[in-house]
Amino acid sequence: MALxxxxxxxxxxxxxxxxxxxxxxxxATPASWDNTYTxxxxxxxxxxxxxxxxxxxxxxxxxxDHNGTEETxxxxxxxxxxxxxxxxxIDVIGHSMGATLAAQQIDKLAxxxxxxSFVGIAGAFRGLLSCGxxxxxxxxxxCGSKGLSVSSPFLDSIYGTRFGSxxxxxxxxxxxxxxxxxxxxxxxxHSSSIWGENATYNYNLGHFGLxxxxxxxxxxxxx
Numbered sequence: 001m002a003l004x005x006x007x008x009x010x011x012x013x014x015x016x017x018x019x020x021x022x023x024x025x026x027x028a029t030p031a032s033w034d035n036t037y038t039x040x041x042x043x044x045x046x047x048x049x050x051x052x053x054x055x056x057x058x059x060x061x062x063x064x065d066h067n068g069t070e071e072t073x074x075x076x077x078x079x080x081x082x083x084x085x086x087x088x089x090i091d092v093i094g095h096s097m098g099a100t101l102a103a104q105q106i107d108k109l110a111x112x113x114x115x116x117s118f119v120g121i122a123g124a125f126r127g128l129l130s131c132g133x134x135x136x137x138x139x140x141x142x143c144g145s146k147g148l149s150v151s152s153p154f155l156d157s158i159y160g161t162r163f164g165s166x167x168x169x170x171x172x173x174x175x176x177x178x179x180x181x182x183x184x185x186x187x188x189x190h191s192s193s194i195w196g197e198n199a200t201y202n203y204n205l206g207h208f209g210l211x212x213x214x215x216x217x218x219x220x221x222x223x
Contacts, residue, residue: 025096
């Protein structure tokens, strides 16, 4: 009986992993994470370990920003994941605008110490040159004060903040969104790079391929 209890305890411990929160990008859906979701399941995660909040308008990309109704689903997913995680920690992976939205909510909830790994994929942490430099040439909500214009009040509010014990970025120099003006650099630094990051990974992939085709790398960064 003692041996059986020991074996059961070991099995439970082996199955205990950080809950994972996957935050999709602007106008995308949770299904955009299907490759990552399927790969995590193949590595021993269960569906109850993985949270994919559904946020924002799906038809108006220019309407979404980092304020109000966009925040709520992501905040709720982070809180629920933390409450349910058997390790007491979570891992967070965000794509595109979902990366900065996840970062904002981690900061607002003051839970960075409970985030084991934060992975920002194709995020515009330093702003989108296509949005202009705030407050000039800011033409919609996505580029506004709560959006991704360079030096927007929103981006300035999270600059320098730590989003997890380990922080990583996945980026590309052919990203058709972050680099749409022909340059990916904001004040000489790739906009997808995150201050204080532990490592960054470059891929010869487009904006959406960075999310769908790097599932293995994403897993390696959170395992």
